[in-house]
Amino acid sequence: MSKPGRHDLPKPIPARYLYLGLLLFLLLGLLTLYQVRADWRARVATSRARALYEMVHSTVPMRPTDTPGVLAWLKWELSSYLASDSVDFSxxxxxxxxxxxxxxxxxxxxxxxxxxxxxxxxxxxxxxxxxxxxxxxxxxxxxxxxxxxxxxxxxxxxxxxxxxxxxxxxxxxxxxxxxxxxxxxxxxxxxxxxxxxxxxxxxxxxxxxxxxxxxxxxxxxxxxxxxxxxxxxxxxxxxxxxxxxxxxxxxxxxxxxxxxxxxxxxxxxxxxxxxxxxxxxxxxxxxxxxxxxxxxxxxxxxxxxxxxxxxxxDWEDFTNHIQGPLTAELVTLEAPIALSNGPWAALASVISQKGPSRLGQAVAQLARQEVTGQRYQTPASIYHGFAEGMGAVVGFPVQRDTWLVLLFPETEPHFPVLSVALLVLLFLLLLAGLEWNRYRAEAARSQAVSEFQEKQNLLNTMKIPITVVDPNTEEIVFGNTAAEDLGLRQGMLFRSLLPDRLEVREHYERMQVSEPGARRAYGLPLVIADSLRYAVIRSVTVTAPIETIHADERHRLGVLFILEPDSDLSLFTAEVVDRTRMDQRNKLAGLLNHGLDTLSRVLHRHLSRHGDHPFSRWLSGYLSNRIQVIAWLLTHWDDDPPPAEYLVDEGNLRATLQRAYEVFDVVRDDTGLRAQLHWNNGVLADAEPEGTAFEARLDWPETHLLAMPVRGGLGFFLHEVLVNAIRHGCPGDVPLLRIYLDPIRNQFQFSVENRCRQGADPAEPKAYGGRALLRGLARLFAWHDLSFEVVGDRFRVSWRADAVEKAAQGQGD
Known part of the structure; x- marks a missing residue:
């Protein structure tokens, strides 16, 4: 067998296979048509039964304005009628x-x-x-x-x-x-x-x-x-x-x-x-x-x-506006319907006077089925009934002693013969078109051979860089004129164009793996003419030898699209930059909200009432220190935990808690400030005038210290946890702060818990704010096992921190 030339094209599929496929399509179409007809009849029966059931047997609320069924139809019909030009209505x-x-x-x-x-x-x-x-x-x-x-x-x-x-x-x-x-x-x-x-x-x-x-x-x-x-x-x-x-x-x-x-x-x-x-x-x-x-x-x-x-x-005009297949009649009664009887007998006597009609027959059938003389029947706004062989009947008053009676006829949809005939005609047209395309393809085949040769001649004049690379050696086998202008010459290694960056080389190696579903269009930075450029590479496997570009089945054909940073890459990076800036703004907003908002409002209210006061002067300095802590957090947010440079002992902790008591006492005694801080339903809502905002149980030996990377970090963290407990706790409850030393682990165990308000779900992320902030702080402080959990009707926040043992005074080392 001779080797095929480079201009040979695959032979077309024999026509007998196409006709066999069409015959199979026809058989499957007939089978599908039969199944559709069976399903269609079943669906029609089910839908009709369901619609009649909901129409006749459903209950109706007392003020029916937006209920389904007949009232939904009435609302739609009224809207259509009142919106018409013939009715004077806004x-x-x-x-x-x-x-x-x-x-x-x-x-x-x-x-x-x-x-x-x-x-x-x-x-x-x-x-x-x-x-x-x-x-x-x-x-x-x-x-x-x-x-x-x-x-x-x-x-x-x-x-x-x-x-x-x-x-x-x-x-x-x-x-x-x-x-x-x-x-x-x-x-x-x-x-x-x-x-x-x-x-x-x-x-x-x-x-x-x-x-x-x-x-x-x-x-x-x-x-x-x-x-x-x-x-x-x-x-x-x-x-x-x-x-x-x-x-x-x-x-x-x-x-x-x-x-x-x-x-x-x-x-x-x-x-x-x-x-x-x-x-x-x-x-x-x-x-x-x-x-x-x-x-x-x-x-x-x-x-x-x-x-x-x-x-x-004008209900008479409205009744005439109703279109088929519904039948409607406006009936005026001489006297109100007695509560002990249904409406059908009275309505039938009036409708029969207007002459025989299908609606009159249906109402008369319901009147014969009506049971009269009962002690009491619960009246309704809308009366439903079903007349055998005719359809569903609905009646309801639209004015005093004036009723609107409608017949929803029981109709059987016809089988879509015309649609099926059109489908068969469409199939025949498709068959004719397929045959026409077969002849047309034969004529286009010879033309495609000559056009292919012309396209090969255009490779050298194309402005898009095209290269052929041997994936085994990464050697550039061929490059057109545009590729050579960029420095991509035959014999050089494509890997040499990559910048000396580990992530770039790893990404390039991943893209060279040949597997099902592998991505064949990817971006890479390339060093071209001693400058860093960005390119999108479209790489495909050569499926047949192409002698003009020296390619065979071993090679890959790549097309390079060089991107300009100012015009092309900015379209992609702009969204990333905006998203990054927004994330930083959100972090800053969260830190300001949870770090400064409460204390700033307390300071403003205390200054407005007491003026220059020792507590106000302390709180002003504390706010300044809090701003420094926030600046430190923003600087180290994504960094590894920095070394601890500040030590906290028992005296520092007690002073911090004492100031927290004073802050919460100010909020407790000021109902306007509680409302401003949205603490109206929290712990302080029903707090005793002389009671404490929270209870602290401390077991902090004098010989142990807590190392912190930033001064004020412990107070910042404790303030945020206590504010959540007081704001979201049950009114009158006293949150409990526990701090004790675990001598075995040599760690301080912290926990804050409070009783939840009735009906509140503290496990919901929105219930306790600032969780992401607390997790970020705990990571930077190298604390362990920060958890938020619900125990019975109480919500608990707990964490552990490593303790530092202090040598005794005068003790040798």
Missing amino acids: PELITWQKGSYVPEQFERLGELLLSSSTAAEGDWPVAIPLEPEDESLQMRSQFYAALEDEWFVVTRRTFLGGADLDDREDASNQFLRDALTSINRVQARLVTDADSAWLGGVPGKPKLVRFFALCEDGTMVTKPWMAPGTGEDRLRKAFLREGRELRKMPKLPSLVSNEFFFTFDYGAPAHPFYSGLYLDLAGSGLITSLSVPLVAPQSGLKGLFGVDIAFDL
Whole structure:
């Protein structure tokens, strides 16, 4: 067999192999299609069953504004309808709850509510009998109250005393008095200025529906808005109707959802809260709530009060806006649905009068299944039902005595015949394209042979350095003109271009190892023309002899890209330099925060109160020494532990602890300083006036010393540990500092422990600050076994330090 020439190309794959591969692809495609069809049918059945189950059998919270299922669909449909150009409605009014956001149109009304939420003085509310008590309420009581000749509907939990308002010391009664007074203030202002002055210019024809107030103990107060001059008979009927609405859900201790309304941060400045649009539980249609915080000053109970505002939405137009496959019908009932019956019979009788329809048949089927005459049925905001063979039916009131009824039809998706046909057509087109490319490749083969020869001729004119290296001897076998211009000549060793640095040579040797997955593009510094240059090298194995460049299968072909430090390397080094600077800034910030912040605040407060005082003068000098310690730490942060040059004895330690007592006593006696240092909930919060901030138990023989590399290092470390224990400890607890000598190891054993606050997790890294700082200090001081651990309900920091024994006075050496 003759040796192939250098211009020979590998033979193409025989066409029969390609056709066999296409036949295999067709068989696999048919098998996949069959499996997809089976999985598709199973998925359709599962998804339909699951969707119907969640729609029909899921429960619904009392204030449904952001719940899944039908209400999620209703929210999306309302947003789409109100955002259309045909409806006069501002997009910002559609917005759901966004913290302190209040639309511009309601800012004046919010300011009125804020100005009215103050402590109440004067009259005391009294309970008034309007109708007999409803025995169906199991966990709450309902009654009517009057204040300043104004009526209110009140519901609260039974253990709060029902309608007993005689106890003026009762916290719930005090909140009730404050809430009723605040509502009367707002109503008086609205009656004086007319509600159009507050709601004028708001799109959607808004109108006030009711005032309301909620308390954290479950108390709820409502007062329907009635125009001035309304007769007593109409007023009485309105309050009785409001009372019937509040008797829904008789098994619940409270009617409303606290997580929907109580979103205030009572520690922040008070501001109005805009709820967004939602369907009113009491049947007033599409409403929004505007409320403000209300805190009873005597009892401290937290709550809120505000107003409900309804919008005159064209529900008939909204119903026509709903697109298929849903079927919707707006039904107006002549009388409210009795609590002892479900809604389907009443709805079916009205829908049947409009003529036969699929929706009417589904509702009629549910009406036949409805059980009537029961003693009581718990009413709901949304009623679900499933009509066999037709789909799921949903009904809910959108206005008083007006219901929206929808049919979600049970549909069977069709098999995607068109998609499958297109897939087959695509396969045929791919087959034709493959055949065309086969013929095209044959024609391009001859052209590629001649182009390859031309590319070989271009090697000498290329401006990118190209070299061929024998990896066994590292000898440069070939270099083009650009490589020779850089000094890379034939016969020299590539290793001779490397600078005399150990890390560079180790990196170069790693890159020469031939193994699966080895990196073949790497960077190296090279000494070129007596100057240090940086280059990126792309190295590949020669797979076939290339006579023009004297390369065969033993060699490697390398392409060099010389980088310029100012333009190329700076793109990489800039990020490294910035990250390094940021790390140094973070270290400096941590040292200043943990080393100077607390003592600086204590010194500032002590100077402002006592002026020139011995303690202030000492603390000023101590801060100066602390700055020197910080400077020393920054200088030696990444160094090895320096030699110890400073000795600490028992007297030094006791003086350090005595000054720590004085610092913590200043913080303990100053509540403002504790708040400034965020120590309000720590050990000093409930400390005795004459008590100690921490307890110290010392067993430090006079014959032993502690060697430190820097003066003030021990005080710096102890101060940081004690501050953490006092700041994060349980109020009233006294942290314990123990220092004793272990004679066997000849080491001082240090430990600081405190009892943790209830609910705190001291094992969380953020619970105790400065851990990285303490670890760095312990390493520089050559201390041992620094640990942070939780033992029961106590948090402990412990470490060991080598002791130095001092020779006795006058003793010979």
